Amino acid sequence: MRLFLLGATGNIGVQTLDIVRNSNDKFHVVSIAANKNINLVKEIIKEFHPKFVSVGLLEAKNELEELYPSVEFGYGDEGLIKAATYGDLGEDLVVNAIVGSAGLAPTYYAIKKGRNIALANKETLVIGGELINPLLKEHNVTLIPIDSEHSAIMQCMNGEDKTTVKSIVITASGGSFRDKTREELKKVTVKDALNHPNWDMGAKITIDSATMMNKGLEVIEAHYLFNVAYSNIKTVLHKESIIHSLVEYNDTAMIAHLGNPDMRVPISYAINYPERVEYKGKPLDLISLGSLHFEELSFVRFPMLQYAYDAGIKGGLMPTVLNAANEAAVQLFLNGKITFLQIEEIVIKCLNIFDNELELSLDSVLERDNLVKDYVFKTYS
């Protein structure tokens, strides 16, 4: 299997390479794309010998070209798309572990080329679901989710007639500030926000977990992945992060996927699909765990979740507005420009001031994404 790994130096990318490393040469890394972590790019080149490497900036590309004359290099958005579509067509899998809306275009062009996708970039479906789903059919391409919740839902539907699915229940750990009141949220710092109780993830998704936007994006992603109406997508606060999600059937039976929080499990599932391959992770021990808890995930405490449902139900460009406003706001928060609660303020403001458009194209989505981010950066920087 030939892998085209986008976001190779990020949290998911690094864990994907770890699975590749332990898979007895089953996978060959043909291309990688990364952004600014050039030291790690060099290590990956030495270990995995990709033919094509894309990085964020031209200067980095130039530096790497001198060091590795036998490797082909690219940079920026164009390099990213080239990493996804590089070379001829074989037994291929594009692993898209890019963070943010930048992940949409490479998925789009990889599908057009006929390459199967393992998707950690939830924005691909959140902002582009209405474009991507018809494209998958047209090119007979399989897209397997890497997000632990969506991997769980997919596995809970294995061998089942999809018309018997009544609802899906996405679990949420509650994020770094699960036990804080909204009053207490006024004073939280970036450092506090980056301290997730269960999962070790990148900065963007950790902040999104704290605001609950991550769960909101997952609701929209699930809608497009599993073709389930928003009214049948539920969320539940499950602080242990052991049940990764559940599917309810028409006879009241629920099937759940459980495991210790370890992203290598859904990564392994996605890149080996349809095979389930041995992974020597920590087995789940229910007895030493003792108990699992479930609470309501309140829209009052977590208004971002409500915004996401609303934007998803409206469809068209509204999920793009939601996501772009959030991406820009989270970046401003991480850079110390705004407070934690201002992330919400920015998102609801953008949802109120930007119009919707129901007919989408890749260009119209990316244009709106830029427009909203520009607005946020200009207004709040």
Add this chain to the structure above:
Amino acid sequence: MRLFLLGATGNIGVQTLDIVRNSNDKFHVVSIAANKNINLVKEIIKEFHPKFVSVGLLEAKNELEELYPSVEFGYGDEGLIKAATYGDLGEDLVVNAIVGSAGLAPTYYAIKKGRNIALANKETLVIGGELINPLLKEHNVTLIPIDSEHSAIMQCMNGEDKTTVKSIVITASGGSFRDKTREELKKVTVKDALNHPNWDMGAKITIDSATMMNKGLEVIEAHYLFNVAYSNIKTVLHKESIIHSLVEYNDTAMIAHLGNPDMRVPISYAINYPERVEYKGKPLDLISLGSLHFEELSFVRFPMLQYAYDAGIKGGLMPTVLNAANEAAVQLFLNGKITFLQIEEIVIKCLNIFDNELELSLDSVLERDNLVKDYVFKTYS
């Protein structure tokens, strides 16, 4: 679909008829077998119009024959087998909801006739698994479990490659005496024992839940149903009875089946298999439930579970000895002849005094079953 319902007046039989009643004429009840509840047999005849009816005793058969001249009747073991094999072969399903070893022969002959089986009679596989499994292959017959745990395990394996199953975990409510010490068990009454915390079941299985023999029988049943080694069949005390069982895969993922305790769910699944058909039961609400608990199921507190593993691992006639000793002892307990803890004493005594035999036939199993029961009744009555 034509149903041949054995144990029609018992707990599972009555609930099966309730599913049939609400299935818009999808099922036609061709035959029923019952024991002594003749009033209920009459009601079933009036509502479902079976062609053949078997009851426990000759006198009851004679009485019914006069009342319903258009119905054919039988009685005893022969009548039971006739109820399972009655008529020509069509789109048939034998629902075996008999309690105890009496359920083996009708399953055996129904399979020989080529009829698919929905099995609530766990003794069929516990004492006859080594005979039944080759017979299923030979006659290309499907056997679907009705036990909630085994239905759960089967559903957790839907669409999965069976070679990737690492272990199965059977949950146990703990039964009526879950929170009692062994010292406290010395004084318990039949009435105490029949008061199960979660499930409304027949007397035999409720006592077996209290002694944990029910879980032991389920371990042996699971071994034959799913071809999993005893070392990979685990049990866990889960007092809420919400997770009905789990399957662990080779990548550490666990798939679980959840639902409110309601036997109509696995009955509906078994008789509609491979379809999953709508059942308007009470939906599971994780949030109002709040939490799920897991504890070790101790072999010291519940020695019957250990006896069952040991008998299962020995194989041959030892599961028959285990089951027969237990059936007889439970009957003596229900009749007030022995104390609760004497059930265990009788089982371990029989396991120690009866020899094993590894080559089995239907006759040798039934003969041993009789021998052990006779011994127990003679010794303790």
